[in-house]
Amino acid sequence: MPTPKRLPKPTPAELGLLRTLWALGPSTVKQVHEAQQRERPDLGYANVLRLMQIMHGKGLLKRDESQRSHVYAAAQPQGSLQGRLLDDLIHKAFAGSGKDLVLAALRGGRVSDAEREEIQRFLEDTRDA
Template sequence: MTHPPASVKPTSAELGVLQAIWQIGPATVKQVHAAMSSGRDDLTYANVLRLMQIMHAKGLLKRDESERSHVYATAQSQKATQGGLVKDLIRKAFAGSGKALVLAALRDGHVSKQERAEIEELLRGEES
């Protein structure tokens, strides 16, 4: 399996496509458009098609052309993609400190009480 170069970071629009595919699994453009367009009248099928074609050319998506309707899948797992983005964010915005990122998220209300409890459980080593 080929992976996109480490320098290829998805744009926010591309992340929307990746999130849709992570949620529904390998899908056609029609399925991705349906998943993304709920409550978004501005998102046309043509826009999603073009975006997915660009993502395929960049190596962010794989395309199975064996069927009439091409089926797209992510080139990397959700965990790998998010890990790369977090690493880049830590390096660029937090001077390489993962601790600074975590503290900023916890201090600035970006973490719900439930999420905080899950984090505490993980830190205590109780995660199975």
């Protein structure tokens, strides 16, 4: 059985557009551009269009061409892509240890008190499961 084609890792700019599409759902370039302008007012429409065309060519986006304005959607659900990126990070930066990743995040001041409480509740809930 052939192995499935592995999608390329998105660049930081591509990941930003994917986050916008995950939040909006299937959208036109205009809708994505308007949403992106809230964070990056300097970002031009042509830049968003070109990046989305490149992402479509790479397989990161799907495109519905049935209407005059093409509608784009992420090719992978958010959790699936994030899981793949996380696996890659754990393998490369933490020698495959998820524990080392979690400890680095907790020790590095990257987790707020509210997030720590949520993590603690999760650990307690899953301990009994």
